[in-house]
Structures are given as structure tokens and as C-alpha cells.
Amino acid sequence: MSLDEVDREQFASQFYSRQLLIEQLGAAGQEKLSGARVAVVGVGGLGSVCSLYLALAGVGYLRLIDPDTVAIHNLHRQILYSADEVGHPKAELAAKLLRKKNPLIKVNAVIEKVDALNVETLLEDVDVVVDCLDNFQTRYLVNRACIKLGVPYVFAAVTGLEGNLAIFNPPDTGCLECTMHSQKENSPKRVFGIIGAAAGIMGSLEALETIKLIADVGSNLSGKMLVCDFTDMSFMTVPLPKNPNCSVCGSR
Numbered sequence: 712m713s714l715d716e717v718d719r720e721q722f723a724s725q726f727y728s729r730q731l732l733i734e735q736l737g738a739a740g741q742e743k744l745s746g747a748r749v750a751v752v753g754v755g756g757l758g759s760v761c762s763l764y765l766a767l768a769g770v771g772y773l774r775l776i777d778p779d780t781v782a783i784h785n786l787h788r789q790i791l792y793s794a795d796e797v798g799h800p801k802a803e804l805a806a807k808l809l810r811k812k813n814p815l816i817k818v819n820a821v822i823e824k825v826d827a828l829n830v831e832t833l834l835e836d837v838d839v840v841v842d843c844l845d846n847f848q849t850r851y852l853v854n855r856a857c858i859k860l861g862v863p864y865v866f867a868a869v870t871g872l873e874g875n876l877a878i879f880n881p882p883d884t885g886c887l888e889c890t891m892h893s894q895k896e897n898s899p900k901r902v903f904g905i906i907g908a909a910a911g912i913m914g915s916l917e918a919l920e921t922i923k924l925i926a927d928v929g930s931n932l933s934g935k936m937l938v939c940d941f942t943d944m945s946f947m948t949v950p951l952p953k954n955p956n957c958s959v960c961g962s963r
């Protein structure tokens with residue numbers, strides 16, 4: 712179904728009708744979502760689910776950044792991709808699917824590896840950066856760029872049966888490196904075991920916090936970290952104090 716301008720409004724009112732019933736969100740929150748620009752860094756296990764729910768919630772512009780192509784070992788958790796798409800760029804496939812899932816939004820694919828030279832360009836002119844990465848080297852680059860650009864940074868990580876979620880927004884909160892500082896920066900990338908459902912839960916929670924942050928709904932995980940242990944389903948929220956001696960955000 713293609714949408715002309717006349718149908719568009721009607722389609723939108725029905726598409727979001729169940730979401731609009733949430734009192735804390737309402738039309739005002741939906742408008743904020745429609746006007747929001749979000750960069751999703753990584754469209755793997757976390758990013759597949761996170762970007763899907765951001766798209767379905769009506770975030771007006773999504774920039775999906777990922778240099779990789781689909782591999783067979785991705786398919787058990789990276790739900791945007793199918794076996795017949797192995798070898799194709801993830802960002803492009805994801806963007807194409809999300810445009811189909813919600814024709815009301817704009818989705819842009821960036822098939823580039825985030826590095827020290829391009830990180831600020833890739834993340835400028837967005838309202839929120841969502842980290843769906845699998846390594847701390849790139850996370851530190853993203854963290855530093857977000858501080859410089861003054862953009863809130865939604866962090867999630869999942870390994871095995873554990874997941875973490877937080878929002879960093881200095882100077883109101885500390886940053887990633889206040890608590891998880893650079894000792895891991897030069898460590899080689901490790902391959903962790905992962906269950907698709909665990910990545911899905913964390914990606915979904917990440918989308919939910921991003922939606923709440925944009926639409927100003929409830930309280931969010933700014934300055935706190937949700938620590939999920941799926942082995943016994945214990946969920947704990949711990950404060951993440953600012954580190955005044957942090958070499959990245961401490962001087963602010």
C-alpha cells in the first residue's frame with residue numbers, strides 16, 4: 712500500500728491509535744516522536760529489535776549505522792534478516808524492512824564503520840544516539856562524541872544471560888566512562904555466547920527508554936543502570952554516580 716498525502720493522516724491516526732491511548736503519551740508525545748531524529752549504532756541483535764520498535768512507535772527519522780553484512784551465525788537473534796539475505800549489508804536490509812513496517816517514517820542506512828574520524832559526522836543532527844554495539848572500543852568513541860555534541864546516549868549491552876541498560880547525558884549525569892572506563896579499550900574483541908531472546912529483551916527495553924526519553928513519559932534510566940540477570944530473572948536498578956575525575960566528562 713502506498714500512501715498519498717490524503718491517506719497519510721488517516722493511516723497515521725489508525726496506525727498509532729492504540730499507542731495514543733496511553734495517557735502519558737497522547738498526541739503531544741506522538742508529535743514529539745514524529746519530530747525526533749535518532750541514530751541507532753549497530754543493527755545486530757540489539758539493534759534489530761530496538762530499531763524495529765522505534766520505527767513502529769513512529770520515531771520520524773532513523774539513521775541505521777552498521778558496516779557489516781549478514782552472516783549465518785547472526786540469524787538466530789538478528790530478527791530483521793533472513794537466510795536468503797546472507798552476505799547483504801545489514802543497514803540497507805534493515806532500512807528497507809523498517810520503511811515497509813512503517814511507511815510514515817524516514818529511515819537512512821549508513822554502511823560505515825564508526826571510527827574516530829567519522830563518529831561526530833555520523834552522529835550530528837540527531838536528538839538521541841542509541842548504542843546497539845558489541846564492543847567497548849566503539850562505545851567509547853560514541854560516548855565521547857555524544858558528550859561533545861550534547862546528545863543523550865542510550866546504552867545497552869548483552870552477553871550470555873546478562874543485560875545492562877543505562878542513559879548517559881552529561882552534565883546532568885555521568886558518562887559511560889565514569890563507571891566503565893577505558894581499561895577495556897584496547898582489549899581484543901571477544902565472541903560471547905548469546906540467546907536471541909535475551910538480546911531481544913534488551914533491545915526492546917532500549918527502544919522503550921528511548922521512546923520515553925523523547926516523549927517525556929515517566930522517569931527514565933538517566934544516571935542509573937538496569938542490571939538484568941536472566942538466569943534467575945533478577946532485575947536491579949543501581950545508581951551510576953558521576954565521577955568528578957572522569958577524564959572524559961569530569962571537566963564539565
Ligand SMILES: [Zn+2]
Binds near residue numbers: 888
Ligand atoms: Zn564521565
